[in-house]
Amino acid sequence: MRLSLEINGEDRFSLSDPLTPLVDVLRDEFFLTGAKVVCREGFCGACTVLLDGQPAVSCLVPVGLAAGCKITTVESLARDGVLSPLQRVMEEYDAVQCGMCFPGMLMTLTGFLARARNPSREDIKEALVGNVCRCTGYERIVDAALAAAQATVVEG
């Protein structure tokens, strides 16, 4: 069965079984390896992508269910080598963490900040509750996300 997918604004096709986890199709068929496979249980958030703008753990989404959705991966955030506003702020705040947890955090926050109106620090922490890092901390990431949210409010 041929599945039509829209990934990062491009039309793609997959011949995978529709029950294949989306993260495996992204990584193995399309070489979009930003979404990481860590727990495969929906617990860690490392595989987070956006489906129609909403964060989703792609290890638990069968690719057949993602057909018809706009799938957005971390690879789409920087355009022509220019970081997204959120990525820039993360860099400024020295908040970038390891390659296992951080892509998922970026995607969760990208989806959250696109919808949130003037979020509080607590709102941001709540948004990140499904993204696990066991080795550093969340404070700089939350600081940076708050700054990105405030910049959006100021810029309109």
Ligand code: FES
């Ligand atoms: S690998 Fe998907 S939530 Fe952990």
Ligand code: FES
């Ligand atoms: S899991 Fe990435 S810095 Fe802790």
